[in-house]
Amino acid sequence: MILAVASGKGGAGKTSIVAALVASLGPACVMADCDVDAANGAIALGAHVSETEPYYAGPGFEIDSAVCTGCGLCHDACRFNAIAADKGKRRFAIIPELCERCGACLDRCPAKAIRSFEKQAGRLFVSDTRLGITLVHAELVPGEDTSGKLVSKVRERADAIAGGRSIIVVDSPPGIGCPVIASLSGSDLVLxxxxxxxSGIRDAERLIKLVSSMGKKSVALINKSGLSASMDTRAKSMLSSAGIPLAGEIPFNPILRSIEEQGRTWIDVEGTAGNSVRRALEAIQGIITGLSRKKRRS
Ligand code: SF4
Ligand code: SF4
Known part of the structure; x- marks a missing residue:
């Protein structure tokens, strides 16, 4: 059973909800933090890395200055202005941040001074957490643009650890781009x-359209309600028009933020704020249990 938790925008409270959810599900679940551009599941769960593996996204290119004759043909061949020349146009160097890895310079160089090499674009981690839950997460080197591929790697590793027995909770990246699609693929339910x-309602509406175009079942949770009655009504009306069941709502409460600063999750909050979190999570767990049973029977 794979539950993906997504929001159309950053700052909606998604990772906090994922952390509270996995804390309530317990060590039997595996968390996959697919927000590889800004992963913070490790902070939320107090992670200790137990395994690290390099992530290679494809070839990088570099010029061997000892072999380069300074002809400048590579500079002319690069359509992405990724090859810098010095003032006298005698020395050339590839700017990794601008290089699109098309390989045109490699073909053009008569001196065979350009070589390709496996370029590390990030790292994938498997971590133990203070909650006893295994966390799979990753970091992409800033400037690398292959986050969808790294997200798929995180998902694959989480699938292998869960082995079809545990619930996988996926923390999807914000937005509706390629990394989000990679994080949602294969999921049984999207929260x-x-x-x-x-902006939260508008972005969630775009996400719901994406989820529905992928043929995925979804439920919703409204976060930071109670600040504006008109926004609460708009959010509910948007969900109702889209036919998305509402599993619960969590009113805005500064206590929720302060509990995270103490290294705890939202289910540790006592009183009214904690009760609304627990009610919402119980409803979601009920849906997960129902779907898991159905899946086992089919
Ligand atoms: S691989 Fe392509 S983009 Fe990169 S430096 Fe060479 S020609 Fe330019
Ligand atoms: S084409 Fe080759 S030899 Fe000519 S400047 Fe570029 S790297 Fe140097």
């Missing part, structure tokens, strides 16, 4: 976290 704000 859409809707922030009760104008």
């Amino acid at each position: 859409v976290v809707v922030e009760a704000s104008s």
Whole structure:
């Protein structure tokens, strides 16, 4: 059973909800933090890395200055302005941040001074956490643009660890781009976290359209409700028009933020704020249990 938790925008409270959810599910679940551009599941769960593996996204290119004759043909061949020349146009160097890895310079160089090499674009980690839950997460080297591929690697590793027995909770990246699609693929259910704000509702609506175009089942949770009655009504009406069941809502409460600063999750909060979190998570767990049974029977 794979549950993906997504929100159309950053800052909607998705990772906090994922951390509370995995804390309530316990060590039997595996968490896959697919927000590889800004992974913070490790901080939320107090992770200790037990395994690290390099992530290679494809070839990188470099010029061997000892072999380069300074003819400048590579500079002319590069359509991405990724080859810098010195003032006298005698020395050339590839700018990794601009290089699109097309290989045109390699073909053009008569002196065979350009070589390709496996370029490390990030790292994948498997971590133990203070909650006893295994966390799979990753980091992409800044400037690398292959986050969808790294997200798929995180998902594959989490699948292998779960071995079809445990529930996998996926923390999807924000937005509706390629990395989000990679994080949602293969999931049995998508929990859409809707922030009760104008941009939160608009972005969640775009996400719901994406989820529905992928043929995925989804439920929603409204976060930061209670700040504006009109936003709460708009969020509910948007979900109702889209036919998405509402599993619960979590009113805005500064206590929730302060509990995270103490290294705890939202289910540790006592009183009204904690009760609304627990109610929402119980509803989601009920849906997960129902779907898992159905899956086992089919
Ligand atoms: S691989 Fe392509 S983009 Fe990169 S430096 Fe060579 S020609 Fe330019
Ligand atoms: S084409 Fe080859 S030899 Fe000519 S400047 Fe580029 S790297 Fe140097």
